[in-house]
Amino acid sequence: MVSLVVNGKAREVDAAPDTPLLWVLRDSLHLTGTKFGCGIAQCGACTVHLDGQPVRSCSMPVSAAAGKKVTTIEGIGATRAGKAVQAAWIMNDVPQCGYCQSGQIMSASALLARNRAPTDADIDEAMSGNVCRCGTYNQIRAAIKDAAANVKGA
Numbered sequence: 001m002v003s004l005v006v007n008g009k010a011r012e013v014d015a016a017p018d019t020p021l022l023w024v025l026r027d028s029l030h031l032t033g034t035k036f037g038c039g040i041a042q043c044g045a046c047t048v049h050l051d052g053q054p055v056r057s058c059s060m061p062v063s064a065a066a067g068k069k070v071t072t073i074e075g076i077g078a079t080r081a082g083k084a085v086q087a088a089w090i091m092n093d094v095p096q097c098g099y100c101q102s103g104q105i106m107s108a109s110a111l112l113a114r115n116r117a118p119t120d121a122d123i124d125e126a127m128s129g130n131v132c133r134c135g136t137y138n139q140i141r142a143a144i145k146d147a148a149a150n151v152k153g154a
Contacts, residue, residue: 001014002062004070005067005068006025006029006031006070007070007074008069011029013028013062015062017062019061020057020059020061021055021070024062025057025072031074033073034046034103035100035102036058037131039058039059041056044056044131045130048072048073049070049106049110050064050068051069052110052113053110071106072102072106076109079109080151081112082105084151085109088147091146092143092146094140095136096134096135096136097134100131100133104130104140108126108127108143112144116151120141127140
């Protein structure tokens with residue numbers, strides 16, 4: 001058994017220690033908002049927060065998350081930055097196919113939680129590990145800037 005705190009709730013899962021966190025979230029806890037993309041931590045679709053830091057859940061063994069706080073796309077709206085990012089995503093019509101969006105939102109939320117006034121360079125660095133096959137990068141940048149204005153003003 002592995003003990004996790006997921007979206008603020010203590011959870012026990014029966015999983016091998018080397019099982020990727022992604023599959024525990026999706027298959028054991030039925031939190032399917034976090035997506036499988038590449039399986040090698042290169043595309044960012046599987047991004048979640050571990051103690052507030054964005055991590056790739058497809059390559060992280062569940063044992064590395066034991067006893068830590070895991071936040072998924074289902075729980076990010078409970079944070080100030082997450083709520084602002086989700087609202088800005090809608091306002092800016094960011095999603096096309098939408099597949100990468102949970103990972104994009106998780107990375108953007110982590111950025112705004114630590115930097116309420118990111119520069120373009122800050123945004124580029126924070127989002128560099130998230131790939132959007134539809135190419136909505138301009139909308140993503142605009143949404144992050146709008147979310148930053150709302151987080152800063154809160």
